[in-house]
Amino acid sequence: MPGVGKTTMALSLCNDQEAKGAFQNNVIFITVSQSPNLREIFETMWEKIVRRKKPDFQNIEDAHRQLQQQLLRRSKRTLVVLDDVWSMAILEKLSFTGEGYKTLVTTRDRSIIRTTTSTRLYELPLLDGADALPLFCFWAFGQKSIPSNADKQLVKQVQAECKGLPLALKVIGSSLYGQPHPAWEGAKNELLKGESISDYHKEGLLRCLETSIDALDEEARECFLDLGSF
Ligand SMILES: Nc1ncnc2c1ncn2[C@@H]1O[C@H](COP(=O)(O)OP(=O)(O)OP(=O)(O)O)[C@@H](O)[C@H]1O
Ligand SMILES: [Mg+2]
CATH class of the missing domain: 3.40.50.300 (P-loop containing nucleotide triphosphate hydrolases)
Known part of the structure; x- marks a missing residue:
């Protein structure tokens, strides 16, 4: 993916x-x-x-x-x-x-990959919450945990919508860096609705994924549609 x-x-x-x-x-x-x-x-x-x-x-x-x-x-x-x-x-x-x-x-x-007896396949998993939250916080706040003055539940909701995908955690987290509460609320609502949060998100993800949309299988495509990026 x-x-x-x-x-x-x-x-x-x-x-x-x-x-x-x-x-x-x-x-x-x-x-x-x-x-x-x-x-x-x-x-x-x-x-x-x-x-x-x-x-x-x-x-x-x-x-x-x-x-x-x-x-x-x-x-x-x-x-x-x-x-x-x-x-x-x-x-x-x-x-x-x-x-x-x-x-x-x-x-x-x-x-x-043509598999032979000496081939080992490894599918990299998405990050679980324990790894995803610190990564998201790193990009969103410059630290690995939710700051005490942030809305904990809201941050966790936005992070959860990144579905454990490092690229989304990075792009969405960093686009919310320093943003006020309403921007976070808007981000959550749009992610839940399945729309892109802002042009920044869209462009950031699109740039990174430019050539990959066609290569996505159905499940991955769903994941990105859930993220509201496409
Ligand atoms: N385990 C991780 N911890 C922190 N950041 C990560 C982790 N894995 C990936 N990232 C970040 O997520 C982004 C995407 O990662 P990466 O480029 O390795 O993905 P990829 O699977 O190689 O994607 P592609 O198929 O487009 O080549 C990068 O900016 C990278 O820094
Ligand atoms: Mg790569």
Whole structure:
């Protein structure tokens, strides 16, 4: 699901000491996105994995072949994180084998993952109230709990309408930062009615989700309609 925290989770894994240790510091994060520049990705991989002067690749097939040869020659544990992959075809072009070579893929569309016995799928859950409230408060108040002078019930109602989606907690929370009580009331009412709170919300979410609406499955689309963003 868009905005659920896949990139955040993948980046934090790349910075995790235990994960880095397990891969002898060979952890590489690559942003793939909807229309990736494969040549650039292969050049980055060459630079970070092979760590020798890059040959002149004739084309992307040649780059893949040369990288694959290198990976078969070495046995260093390596983790390559492919963030935001949109299609099976691109994923296949970015797939390599090698002793100790592992790939972590993040995607909004699990159907692009061809499962094998060595594949592990993990669906990132939405945040529950215990995690969602501090995140919402952080953006809405600059602190991790509801300030004593705020309307506790109202804050919780608005936060609950973000449905545990980190992106919505951030965009809606920050748009209410410093706003007076009526703005909060208005926000709650509009969220409950299923309308967007303000242009700021709409634009903030739309910017973040620009390319993702078509990729939403029915359940996710419902969630966003509930949020009143579309
Ligand atoms: N666990 C979390 N704690 C705090 N903030 C989070 C968390 N997860 C995500 N966020 C925030 O929510 C926003 C969306 O997260 P992120 O970009 O990781 O989502 P995504 O699943 O990668 O979305 P997309 O499918 O659009 O790439 C970011 O601004 C991020 O900082
Ligand atoms: Mg992402």
